[in-house]
Amino acid sequence: MTAYSLDHVTMAFGGRRRKVTALESLTLHIGEHERWGIVGESGSGKTSLLKILAGLIRPTSGVVHFLGRDLDHANREAMASLRASVQMVFQDPRSSLNPRMRISEIISEPLRSPLLKGRVDVPTNPETRVSEVLDAVGLPPDAATRFPHEFSGGQRQRIALARALAPRPRILLADEPVSSLDVSVRAHVLNLLNSLVDSMGLTLIMVTHDLAVVRHTCDHVGVLQQGILVESGKVLEVMNHPKQEYTQELLNAVPRIKESG
Amino acid sequence: MSLLDVKDLSVSFGRHRTRVLDHACLSLEPGQRLGFVGASGSGKTVLASAIMGLLPENAHVEGSIVFQGQELTALTDRVFSAIRGRNLSMVFQEPMTALDPTMKVGRQAAELIGLHRETSTMATRQRVEQIFDRVGLDHASRIADAYPHELSGGQRQRVVIAMALMNNPAMVICDEPTTALDATVQAKVLSLLDEELAGVNAACLFISHDLGLVSRICTDVAVIHAGKIVERGSAAQVFMNPQHPYTAGLVATASIDAVEPGTRLPVIEDFFDPRQEQ
Numbered sequence A: 001m002t003a004y005s006l007d008h009v010t011m012a013f014g015g016r017r018r019k020v021t022a023l024e025s026l027t028l029h030i031g032e033h034e035r036w037g038i039v040g041e042s043g044s045g046k047t048s049l050l051k052i053l054a055g056l057i058r059p060t061s062g063v064v065h066f067l068g069r070d071l072d073h074a075n076r077e078a079m080a081s082l083r084a085s086v087q088m089v090f091q092d093p094r095s096s097l098n099p100r101m102r103i104s105e106i107i108s109e110p111l112r113s114p115l116l117k118g119r120v121d122v123p124t125n126p127e128t129r130v131s132e133v134l135d136a137v138g139l140p141p142d143a144a145t146r147f148p149h150e151f152s153g154g155q156r157q158r159i160a161l162a163r164a165l166a167p168r169p170r171i172l173l174a175d176e177p178v179s180s181l182d183v184s185v186r187a188h189v190l191n192l193l194n195s196l197v198d199s200m201g202l203t204l205i206m207v208t209h210d211l212a213v214v215r216h217t218c219d220h221v222g223v224l225q226q227g228i229l230v231e232s233g234k235v236l237e238v239m240n241h242p243k244q245e246y247t248q249e250l251l252n253a254v255p256r257i258k259e260s261g
Numbered sequence B: 001m002s003l004l005d006v007k008d009l010s011v012s013f014g015r016h017r018t019r020v021l022d023h024a025c026l027s028l029e030p031g032q033r034l035g036f037v038g039a040s041g042s043g044k045t046v047l048a049s050a051i052m053g054l055l056p057e058n059a060h061v062e063g064s065i066v067f068q069g070q071e072l073t074a075l076t077d078r079v080f081s082a083i084r085g086r087n088l089s090m091v092f093q094e095p096m097t098a099l100d101p102t103m104k105v106g107r108q109a110a111e112l113i114g115l116h117r118e119t120s121t122m123a124t125r126q127r128v129e130q131i132f133d134r135v136g137l138d139h140a141s142r143i144a145d146a147y148p149h150e151l152s153g154g155q156r157q158r159v160v161i162a163m164a165l166m167n168n169p170a171m172v173i174c175d176e177p178t179t180a181l182d183a184t185v186q187a188k189v190l191s192l193l194d195e196e197l198a199g200v201n202a203a204c205l206f207i208s209h210d211l212g213l214v215s216r217i218c219t220d221v222a223v224i225h226a227g228k229i230v231e232r233g234s235a236a237q238v239f240m241n242p243q244h245p246y247t248a249g250l251v252a253t254a255s256i257d258a259v260e261p262g263t264r265l266p267v268i269e270d271f272f273d274p275r276q277e278q
């Protein structure tokens, strides 16, 4: 089944005077159990796309289908099914974690959602689940009793990921989930995501600026440029034979350790 | 005399008093660029915040930080805020730390100039748009008129970089300054940073987990592990011939290109057992 199907989706912000078209007539189909990497320059519409997929904003025009249902905000059944099976990790962990809540509450919050009632695969014991996911992202058990400001940037990013993984979502939307992680922790997290995809059939849609991450973790890639999806398809095909100059530019600009001086 | 001299700096938090920074020593000459690398949670941002005088109140600080001949740890908030943003500025890891969500970003940048110099509003606005433009923000005037939440992650990050460079500081601390930028914009922002730093001979403490980036911007590198600085040297020396096993692991795990897609990525523990360290 297709997880998402987008048909000519346009997203514009602002009034008539200062209109910004974040996405323009975007058509895209994402199958279940696929791993998509969304890449593109800053301001090209990646976060806007993810927010649409999460049902957080509604497109100015165009149609989004989620698991076959029209994702109109008036369609309460479709919205409920979306909320029950999709989790999102936001780009800026600082503003997405409630500063007054302890980590254990932050992570177990999605587990308490009434929308998850009746889903058999949802973990029943919040305490156990909190320590499980903390461990999975490489944080110590005593992190549970602390507050967000007591952590480093990369630690906060992992807390946000742990929260999203807690209810065992079918679909994970992640906005730069490993951008501020050092290579070693990043490797842990990517290994974890890969194993979840393999063992639970997770569908992953990940925004990243790091093409090496896409190549390693994703099977599909979409390239956005100024709100337009200029390229999409299987990762190896796109990366080995980029049709767009911009994709080629992206591939060339990846920094490597200089060999000398 | 060095521009910055950090001696035996230790920081701990709250009741438990576990040291997250342990007798750190570091010095920077004018114009020097030092890359600062280490794992997530190793103490990089804590060191940067200590230099900036921005640690939370429950932080316990020992040791000394001398900047331009002045001991910073003893300064009152008022004296410190005159230095901050002028002689010494910082690009924060999470841009929202530095931005006021209720104020348009152009106005925030303008206030920063106004704070430290007498300039007219017209000239100020011009300077703001000019520098926004230089960090690769198209439509500088739209950006200036936007609130932080109306900007994308990378736009916010560049606004913060622009603000840090605004007053030609003697030293800039960059904490993961380009994490949310794609490679093409990153290249642009880095060359701007390069130019601006060179133009006024400003020093830079460049915190990043990306060794490729560090080797491009910095001449020297310091490596921090669990609150202790374990290695320091020229970038070439440290990356090509790492002395500490932690650094060797860091270099070995740096390029994920070398790994077969979809297979397990090497982690630092494959190279270095942290428990073997005292």
Ligand SMILES: Nc1ncnc2c1ncn2[C@@H]1O[C@H](COP(=O)(O)OP(=O)(O)OP(=O)(O)O)[C@@H](O)[C@H]1O
Pocket: A013, A014, A020, A021, A022, A040, A041, A042, A043, A044, A045, A046, A047, A048, A049, A091, B149, B150, B151, B152, B153, B154, B155, B180, B181, B182
């Ligand atoms: N709420 C909003 N109001 C006005 N403009 C907005 C709003 N949200 C986003 N935009 C604009 O839409 C464009 C796309 O933004 P988006 O956040 O989707 O970019 P992005 O691809 O995620 O970029 P980045 O990599 O920098 O995070 C940008 O030009 C941004 O300024």
Ligand SMILES: Nc1ncnc2c1ncn2[C@@H]1O[C@H](COP(=O)(O)OP(=O)(O)OP(=O)(O)O)[C@@H](O)[C@H]1O
Pocket: A149, A150, A151, A152, A153, A154, A155, A180, A182, B013, B014, B020, B038, B039, B040, B041, B042, B043, B044, B045, B046, B047, B056, B093
């Ligand atoms: N206010 C605080 N209270 C208690 N502990 C703190 C506080 N701030 C930081 N820490 C702890 O200090 C350690 C160092 O944090 P720091 O933010 O310096 O890490 P970092 O090297 O910048 O990591 P990252 O790359 O993830 O940003 C971490 O273990 C963190 O949990």
Ligand SMILES: [Mg+2]
Pocket: A046, A047, A048, A091, A175, B152, B153, B154
């Ligand atoms: Mg974004």
Ligand SMILES: [Mg+2]
Pocket: A152, A153, A154, B044, B045, B046, B093, B175
């Ligand atoms: Mg940090």
